[in-house]
Amino acid sequence: MTDRTMVDGMSAPRLTLPLELRAVAITLALGALGYALFPDDLAFLTRLISIALLVLSLDLVTGYCGVASLGHAAIYGVSAYVVGNACLAGHSDPLLLLLVGAVAGAVMGLVSGALVTRFKGLPQLVLSIAVGQLVAALANKLSTLTGGSDGLSGISPGRIFGIYAFDMYGRTGYVFSVAVLLIVFVVLLRIVRSPFGLLCQAIKDDGLRARMIGARVYPRLVLMYGVSGVVGGIGGALNAINTGVVGLDSVGFERSAEALVMLVLGGAGSLWGALIGSIVFQVFEHYVSAANPFHWMTMVGALLIAVVLFAPKGLVSLGGLLAGRTASVLRRRP
Amino acid sequence: MAWTGLSIGLDALSYGMVLFIISIGLSIMMGLMRVVNLAHGAFAMIGGYLASFALKNAGVGYPLAIVLTVLGTIAIAFPLEFLLYRRIYRKSDELTQILLTIGIAFVIIGVANYVLGPTTKPIPLPPLLSGPVDLGFRMIPAHRIFVVICGVCTAGLLWLLIDRTEFGIRLRAAVDNGDMAESLGIKTQILFSATFALAVGLAAFGGVVGAELLPVEPFYALRYMVTFLVVVSVGGAGSIPGAVAASILLGLADTTGKYLAPEYGEFFFYLAVILVVFLFPNGLLGRRH
Amino acid sequence: MSQSLLELRNVSMSFGGMRVNDDISFSIGKGERVALIGPNGAGKTTLVNVISGDLTPSQGAVQLAGVDVTGLPISDRVDAGLIRTFQITRLFKSLTVAQNVALAVMQRKGLTRQIFSSPMDRPDVRREWERALGTLGIAHLADRQVSKLAYGQQRLLDLAIGLALEPKVLLLDEPAAGVPSEESSKIIEAIDRLPSDIAVLMIEHDMDLVFKFARRVLVLANGKLIFQGDPAEVTHHQEVRRAYLGSYADARHAS
Ligand SMILES: Nc1ncnc2c1ncn2[C@@H]1O[C@H](COP(=O)(O)OP(=O)(O)OP(=O)(O)O)[C@@H](O)[C@H]1O
Numbered sequence: 008m009t010d011r012t013m014v015d016g017m018s019a020p021r022l023t024l025p026l027e028l029r030a031v032a033i034t035l036a037l038g039a040l041g042y043a044l045f046p047d048d049l050a051f052l053t054r055l056i057s058i059a060l061l062v063l064s065l066d067l068v069t070g071y072c073g074v075a076s077l078g079h080a081a082i083y084g085v086s087a088y089v090v091g092n093a094c095l096a097g098h099s100d101p102l103l104l105l106l107v108g109a110v111a112g113a114v115m116g117l118v119s120g121a122l123v124t125r126f127k128g129l130p131q132l133v134l135s136i137a138v139g140q141l142v143a144a145l146a147n148k149l150s151t152l153t154g155g156s157d158g159l160s161g162i163s164p165g166r167i168f169g170i171y172a173f174d175m176y177g178r179t180g181y182v183f184s185v186a187v188l189l190i191v192f193v194v195l196l197r198i199v200r201s202p203f204g205l206l207c208q209a210i211k212d213d214g215l216r217a218r219m220i221g222a223r224v225y226p227r228l229v230l231m232y233g234v235s236g237v238v239g240g241i242g243g244a245l246n247a248i249n250t251g252v253v254g255l256d257s258v259g260f261e262r263s264a265e266a267l268v269m270l271v272l273g274g275a276g277s278l279w280g281a282l283i284g285s286i287v288f289q290v291f292e293h294y295v296s297a298a299n300p301f302h303w304m305t306m307v308g309a310l311l312i313a314v315v316l317f318a319p320k321g322l323v324s325l326g327g328l329l330a331g332r333t334a335s336v337l338r339r340r341p
Numbered sequence: 342m343a344w345t346g347l348s349i350g351l352d353a354l355s356y357g358m359v360l361f362i363i364s365i366g367l368s369i370m371m372g373l374m375r376v377v378n379l380a381h382g383a384f385a386m387i388g389g390y391l392a393s394f395a396l397k398n399a400g401v402g403y404p405l406a407i408v409l410t411v412l413g414t415i416a417i418a419f420p421l422e423f424l425l426y427r428r429i430y431r432k433s434d435e436l437t438q439i440l441l442t443i444g445i446a447f448v449i450i451g452v453a454n455y456v457l458g459p460t461t462k463p464i465p466l467p468p469l470l471s472g473p474v475d476l477g478f479r480m481i482p483a484h485r486i487f488v489v490i491c492g493v494c495t496a497g498l499l500w501l502l503i504d505r506t507e508f509g510i511r512l513r514a515a516v517d518n519g520d521m522a523e524s525l526g527i528k529t530q531i532l533f534s535a536t537f538a539l540a541v542g543l544a545a546f547g548g549v550v551g552a553e554l555l556p557v558e559p560f561y562a563l564r565y566m567v568t569f570l571v572v573v574s575v576g577g578a579g580s581i582p583g584a585v586a587a588s589i590l591l592g593l594a595d596t597t598g599k600y601l602a603p604e605y606g607e608f609f610f611y612l613a614v615i616l617v618v619f620l621f622p623n624g625l626l627g628r629r630h
Numbered sequence: 631m632s633q634s635l636l637e638l639r640n641v642s643m644s645f646g647g648m649r650v651n652d653d654i655s656f657s658i659g660k661g662e663r664v665a666l667i668g669p670n671g672a673g674k675t676t677l678v679n680v681i682s683g684d685l686t687p688s689q690g691a692v693q694l695a696g697v698d699v700t701g702l703p704i705s706d707r708v709d710a711g712l713i714r715t716f717q718i719t720r721l722f723k724s725l726t727v728a729q730n731v732a733l734a735v736m737q738r739k740g741l742t743r744q745i746f747s748s749p750m751d752r753p754d755v756r757r758e759w760e761r762a763l764g765t766l767g768i769a770h771l772a773d774r775q776v777s778k779l780a781y782g783q784q785r786l787l788d789l790a791i792g793l794a795l796e797p798k799v800l801l802l803d804e805p806a807a808g809v810p811s812e813e814s815s816k817i818i819e820a821i822d823r824l825p826s827d828i829a830v831l832m833i834e835h836d837m838d839l840v841f842k843f844a845r846r847v848l849v850l851a852n853g854k855l856i857f858q859g860d861p862a863e864v865t866h867h868q869e870v871r872r873a874y875l876g877s878y879a880d881a882r883h884a885s
């Protein structure tokens with residue numbers, strides 16, 4: 008998938024438009040499909056979208072920069088808390104809240120990026136964990152701001168554009184979330200193909216080679232962490248806006264680890280992979296986890312092992328393979 | 342005040358020793374096989390469960406229970422080594438290792454929860470260890486002292502093993518230069534398997550003797566997953582003195598933090614981690630690569 | 631001396647106790663073509679690593695156009711026009727051939743800060759990466775994924791990236807070693823056609839190539855610079871002969 012998009016983007020500039028249009032069309036189709044399949048459970052879908060943004064955010068640093076992070080929920084959770092508090096303080100315009108979330112996420116992203124990308128390998132992984140756990144411990148401690156283990160509740164955002172109120176069925180929230188996801192996704196498609204995005208991938212491939220073409224590796228990685236923070240922050244903001252509560256789970260280690268699992272399931276290094284991974288995982292979770300949470304854990308574990316062994320590049324690569332086969336079969340027909 | 346200090350110190354030391362016993366296996370594995378094994382804590386947990394079963398249900402004595410536990414955990418872990426771990430020794434990238442081993446940990450947690458239930462499993466101590474010890478001026482839980490002795494013995498025996506035996510010579514040669522060792526005819530696969538067994542055995546041992554401090558329940562594997570990894574990173578992968586120093590330092594940071602400001606949870610622990618990683622990116626006593 | 635673009639002063643590099651570069655001094659002026667030769671393990675690549683900034687020398691100084699760059703990061707040296715290639719190719723495997731070169735062009739032009747636009751197709755950028763690929767005869771591979779290139783093609787691309795960075799001083803680490811003859815002739819041609827004002831230091835084992843290319847030869851053995859001068863003299867120089875024969879004899883002895 009990435010191969011093709013990259014080639015598109017470069018050899019024929021006129022094709023970039025269809026690529027983004029395609030993304031819009033697919034996202035809208037998925038949105039409609041979701042509505043058709045789960046009309047009574049839009050809350051689940053809005054949650055799914057919010058988490059999908061976290062996974063996209065993680066993809067930017069893990070898939071595109073090669074930074075394995077097990078603390079990415081810090082960005083998501085902090086932004087959700089900030090948005091929650093902003094709303095409780097009376098700033099209830101949803102668009103303003105999104106902006107607040109994006110800024111909070113960006114700050115968190117830059118700070119954690121500055122810490123985490125300083126080193127490589129084990130120290131890097133451990134720093135990502137430490138940042139996540141530090142934030143989680145603080146969230147627990149600062150209960151005046153976070154509501155501690157009870158969570159921060161009573162967040163009730165105002166009308167979108169002053170017109171559309173959030174209804175109890177979650178319809179407004181759902182449409183709002185799909186629109187936000189769509190915009191973010193299209194913007195990200197451009198960012199990962201920009202010179203900056205390419206440079207990040209180059210750094211992932213070979214940091215020393217990137218330096219030898221003159222790249223300043225550390226500032227680039229921190230900047231990508233900042234972009235990732237914006238995306239994760241928007242995800243956290245959506246979570247606060249749609250559910251009206253923010254709990255400790257939104258900063259926890261499990262949230263970070265699950266995001267990584269979803270990313271790798273779908274395929275790191277591809278935005279489509281992040282999207283597919285978060286959808287497949289959460290729909291699966293929706294059914295299985297409800298049936299038995301303990302079997303759920305076993306199954307996620309088995310799934311992870313299977314992905315590593317049989318589809319190390321994620322579902323998106325299987326999809327690409329399938330599409331390639333179909334295409335070649337079709338081509339062979341006269 | 343001084344008593345509080347002493348008490349914190351002993352708690353920190355015994356907690357640190359438990360961390361050491363469990364983490365040192367992981368450290369050696371990472372030094373030699375370069376595997377980020379997030380399922381290491383799960384093996385310590387299996388050890389705890391086996392010991393609980395041996396002591397409560399089978400009525401075996403404490404020392405024998407420890408031996409059986411260590412062997413039993415190795416037996417359980419070995420198929421995993423054969424089927425899964427072998428694929429990721431030394432070569433694959435970090436992300437793959439993280440995912441595979443988190444996957445293993447999740448499966449173990451899920452199965453433990455299903456088979457044994459979500460409750461904490463007690464590991465009854467023999468009378469000798471369960472009471473307090475009178476130091477004349479102060480009573481101290483005997484178990485704490487026992488843990489410290491276990492830690493010191495583990496460090497000493499490991500040092501002997503690695504410094505004085507044929508196995509140790511091969512191990513060090515392979516750590517220093519894996520490809521060279523291979524070409525010198527050291528059978529690295531056997532060495533890796535032996536090291537894996539050693540690591541798992543130590544984890545199980547630590548899981549049993551440390552059960553008072555790290556209670557055995559299904560989410561043990563997840564709860565302490567990162568703690569052990571952090572100890573290894575702070576100490577420097579593959580370094581015994583580094584692991585000792587890191588365990589004591591982090592044990593102290595955690596225990597002191599929880600005594601003085603319990604509402605901050607693990608805050609001070611992870612603050613210490615960030616500081617140490619920045620000051621010593623290769624570990625307190627680790628070597629540069 | 632004011633003409634010298636690259637100058638090394640008493641550079642030494644040790645790993646642990648092992649001195650791999652020992653008190654090396656030389657300078658290369660504008661437009662010079664210099665070959666660096668020496669037996670395997672002599673410390674040639676290490677020297678290039680020191681000059682390019684991958685390693686910090688244990689002693690001594692590296693100067694670029696009269697400015698001391700010894701402590702400077704790699705990227706600053708690249709900005710100043712010090713470019714290298716690698717003995718073992720290092721490329722951006724998940725990108726296409728064109729992207730590899732275009733990235734170098736955009737980095738040099740300061741465009742990699744752009745995070746939203748896609749200036750790869752801007753005429754000035756495009757012209758440059760197409761020219762670099764054309765020079766090495768791999769323009770037809772532009773859209774190929776780097777991971778799917780043959781080894782010889784990878785070597786061509788490595789050099790194309792170097793050219794796209796518009797070097798003032800170019801360090802080539804065995805650019806044609808192990809490359810099939812078809813590609814190696816393209817590499818040699820490209821090196822021949824390099825702009826005449828840039829300084830080139832090339833590590834090379836093939837003496838025919840060295841004679842063809844270089845006006846001056848540096849010989850490194852056991853980390854020491856044992857000869858520097860006219861290529862015609864090098865084969866008659868006693869110490870050089872001994873260094874090469876010695877290593878040849880050692881190699882035969884070992885096997
Ligand atoms: N990072 C390092 N750490 C330790 N030793 C090193 C390192 N890099 C190189 N060496 C040693 O330095 C010596 C010189 O290596 P170098 O690669 O510079 O030789 P070379 O002249 O380029 O050889 P060749 O012709 O085979 O490319 C070798 O003995 C090598 O083992």
Ligand SMILES: [Mg+2]
Nearest residue numbers: 674675676717
């Ligand atoms: Mg070399």
